[in-house]
Amino acid sequence: MPVSPDTIRSCFQRACLLELHALKPGNVGIHGDGHGMQLAQFVVSANAASYALIKPANGVGQRVLHAVQATHGAVGDNTNLGILLLAAPIVQALMAGSELEQLPQAVKKVLDGLSIDDADYAYQAIQLANPGGMGEVAEHDVQSKPEITLLEAMQLSAEHDQIGFQYAHGFERLFNENVACYQHYLALWGSMEWAASAVFMKQLRDQADSLILRKKGLLKAQEISAMIAPLADDLLASSDPNVYRSRLLSLDGHLKNIDINPGTTADLTVATLFLALLQSASE
Numbered sequence: 001m002p003v004s005p006d007t008i009r010s011c012f013q014r015a016c017l018l019e020l021h022a023l024k025p026g027n028v029g030i031h032g033d034g035h036g037m038q039l040a041q042f043v044v045s046a047n048a049a050s051y052a053l054i055k056p057a058n059g060v061g062q063r064v065l066h067a068v069q070a071t072h073g074a075v076g077d078n079t080n081l082g083i084l085l086l087a088a089p090i091v092q093a094l095m096a097g098s099e100l101e102q103l104p105q106a107v108k109k110v111l112d113g114l115s116i117d118d119a120d121y122a123y124q125a126i127q128l129a130n131p132g133g134m135g136e137v138a139e140h141d142v143q144s145k146p147e148i149t150l151l152e153a154m155q156l157s158a159e160h161d162q163i164g165f166q167y168a169h170g171f172e173r174l175f176n177e178n179v180a181c182y183q184h185y186l187a188l189w190g191s192m193e194w195a196a197s198a199v200f201m202k203q204l205r206d207q208a209d210s211l212i213l214r215k216k217g218l219l220k221a222q223e224i225s226a227m228i229a230p231l232a233d234d235l236l237a238s239s240d241p242n243v244y245r246s247r248l249l250s251l252d253g254h255l256k257n258i259d260i261n262p263g264t265t266a267d268l269t270v271a272t273l274f275l276a277l278l279q280s281a282s283e
Contacts, residue, residue, distance in 0.1 A: 002097045005054040007281050012053060012087060015273035016046030016080070019266060022196035023248045025228065026255030027266045034256040041075045048074040049084060053091050060114060061121030061150055063088040068125040078129035082211075082267030085122070085163050087274055089171070100282045103275075108170040111151055119146035119153050131211075160218070162210045162264050166271075178203065178272040179279070185236075186276075194241040197248070199272050204265045205232040211263035224260055 020029045020042055028037050052070035057063040067084045071077075089110045090103070098106035123146055146153065154167035166174060178199055185198040205228060208221035231251060235244045255261070 001282075002099060003094045003278065003282070005095065008091055008094050008278070009050045009054050011277040011281055012091070012274055013046050013050035015270050015277055016050075016083065017043065018192055018273050018277075019196055019270045020046075022193045022200060022269070023245065023252070024197060024200045024262070024266055024269070025248055025251040026260050026262050027200075027252075031249060031252060032256065035259065035261045037077065037079065041077060042079050044074050045071045045079040049080055053084070053087060054095065057092075059118050059121075060088045060092045060110060061118030061125075063091060065121045065125040065128075068129050072128055078131050080267075081126065081129040081131050082163055082264050083270045084125070086166060086171075086174075086267060086271035089167075090271070090274065090278075094278075100278060103278075104171070104175045107175075111167055111170060114150040116146055116149055118150040119148060122150050122153075131214075160210070160213060162207060162268060166268075174268070174271055174275060178268065179275050182272055182276050185241075188239070189241055191241070196269055196273055197241065198236060200262075200265055200269045201228065201232040201235055203268055204262050205229045207265075209262040209265045211261060216260070220260075224255075224262070 020039060022029065023031055026034070028034050028039060028042060030039060033039055048070040049067040052067040053063055055063075055066050057066060064084050067088070068078075068081060071080055071084075089107050093103060093106035093110045096106070096110075123144075148156075151167060154161075154164040157164035158168035159165075181202055182195050182199050184195075186192060186195040189195060189198075205225055208218065208225050210221075212224055213221040228251065231244065231247055235241055235248070238244060
């Protein structure tokens with residue numbers, strides 16, 4: 001059975017709010033503001049973007065632009081560009097009538113069908129959001145009119161950008177590794193928030209964060225992943241995540257003090273939660 005627009009909107013908004021309740025070192029949430037941004041901005045953004053994402057749209061790019069415009073109008077800042085770039089192909093597939101059982105294949109079909117117009121709308125969204133560090137390692141100037149499709153643009157960035165990587169590989173890691181990680185720790189720990197923390201820590205351990213890379217360079221991004229790895233290993237091997245709360249909070253303070261924000265890792269966590277909540281809504 002196809003998923004209703006109201007269910008899509010609700011699952012997206014819940015995913016955004018759930019991620020804010022998870023303990024994610026270096027990132028804004030209920031455990032602390034940071035990087036010049038406040039929790040309230042993200043809460044308002046989740047609501048505004050959730051309605052914009054399900055508006056009638058010509059495709060993925062326009063859906064992203066609608067949601068970025070709604071976010072900018074609500075909070076005047078970029079709180080969710082990466083989240084929206086990841087969510088829009090999922091929403092597009094569902095709004096086209098895809099059933100959840102076929103969603104991986106449907107998302108792949110959406111990605112394969114991305115156009116130059118999708119790139120044009122997405123570039124407009126990026127210009128409006130003005131994300132930190134954009135352009136410092138970019139292979140294509142998002143300020144210019146695109147001459148390639150959005151998928152081709154993402155494929156060109158895939159080696160150094162985690163969102164580009166997801167587009168280039170059909171969201172396979174999200175559907176397979178990330179959702180499986182969330183489900184495993186949800187069953188083990190009985191907490192959606194802690195399961196979200198597990199996804200975040202595993203992701204940050206395994207892949208250098210793209211936002212850190214853009215703002216601080218590849219070596220710093222790799223250094224942060226290596227630095228958090230022992231704590232991530234301990235957390236992921238634990239039967240009780242609460243044992244590691246104080247260490248995670250200490251790491252959170254340290255990363256914020258040195259202006260390190262694993263923002264793309266948080267975006268991937270939201271996308272994972274979105275998929276998991278959609279799955280739960282159908283059961």
